[in-house]
Amino acid sequence: MQTLSKASLAESATQSIRAEIVSGRWSVGAKLPNEANLSATLSVSRGTVREAVRVLVAQGFLETRQGSGTYVLSSTDPSKTLDMARRTSLRDQFEARCALDVEAARLAALRHTPKVIADLRRLLAERGNYEGGEKAEFITRDLAFHKAVIAASGNRALMEIYDFFSATITETIEATISAEVPEPDMQAHADIIDAIETGNADNASAAVRRFMAPVFSALDKLLLS
Amino acid sequence: MQTLSKASLAESATQSIRAEIVSGRWSVGAKLPNEANLSATLSVSRGTVREAVRVLVAQGFLETRQGSGTYVLSSTDPSKTLDMARRTSLRDQFEARCALDVEAARLAALRHTPKVIADLRRLLAERGNYEGGEKAEFITRDLAFHKAVIAASGNRALMEIYDFFSATITETIEATISAEVPEPDMQAHADIIDAIETGNADNASAAVRRFMAPVFSALDKLLLS
DNA sequence: TGATCAAAGTCATCCGATGACTTGATGATG
């Protein structure tokens, strides 16, 4: 941030107020001092305070209620909400990933081309089954296949979200329970490609769901133990 | 964003200026009219203009140079990861949101409780059908219902991602084509609740899919026109 | 030509005033 060198008073005020919020000194729901008070505390004019507050309102930190006051709405940057998704349980992450896979397979079935199908078959062949060796490399090849399915959907939003999750899921798997979660075999993967090729959206999403079932079963067992 | 329902002058000014930028009428590098001029054009005071500009500066759209003027830095929001979602097409965003809705309904069907069902029914009743009036307020009530469905899934990852998208989708809708996208009626919503209540996961997700169909049809028509 | 500098243009900040809205107290009413 080069802002430090030439921060305007309004920008400084914005940072000061935000610091109070993220530090928790002004907790969620708390009411801020009124504008005149803030003005005095920060040693800037009321207009400058208003500019600072307006920015924080736009960023989702604050909420102003005319006639009532200014209140803390959130103590975290809402633009980074996805970070929160990262910290959810492993099962939640898999379920979310499953949602993306299912919809992607559906869309891929509706929009597939012969070239896409050929690419999927090639990636699946390269992936192979896991037969010992470096687990991380296998996971990488496996992810390449799944990303290709998402790409086949032609939906960039799904791709972005999937990338986001696949990275963290990979980490989690490798670090913790990799041995306990079964990798669906080649046939289960091939079923997905076949369903996409037929162009039947329902079959494609159902294939993904069957595909994921054993993973969820394994996760449930882990949660019980 | 419920902000539109009772948008302050400053927020309206922010949107007006941003609209000029994203539409390309003020291209990157262009110099904006001076504050007095903007003040006259937008029929608000200069202080209000400054608040609006300050927000857009914080979002990375504008840059102010004291003594020189205000210039367009970017026509897209570069400050956050939201960029990725903003740049995807509206259709992509809806498809991604649909993926979340479908999976959430499925999980909700498997995990529902009487209280959750009652809450959903209450939210749907509060939502009502759109019968004129403030569109933004209706969208807010509609979102509350859909978020409740996601919450009923018990999956925090889905909730986070959904929040992420609903914000940008709402913005896009309100800013551009709100009138063109049909809102599914109460019955379509009620069908989802009923399906969840029966505990049949497939029916629940199918209900959501039927629910979304007319929206996609409308989007397709927009793309063709 | 090149450097200097003054003036105009523009944003930064401050101040005071008025309007609009919310909230809580007050008091009348039944």
Added chain:
DNA sequence: CATCATCAAGTCATCGGATGACTTTGATCA
């Protein structure tokens, strides 16, 4: 006592003017 209408204080929303700081421009001059 409970309820409701009314009112006053507190607060944000917006306005307009004024002054300072900084940049750009162009005229002036060596």
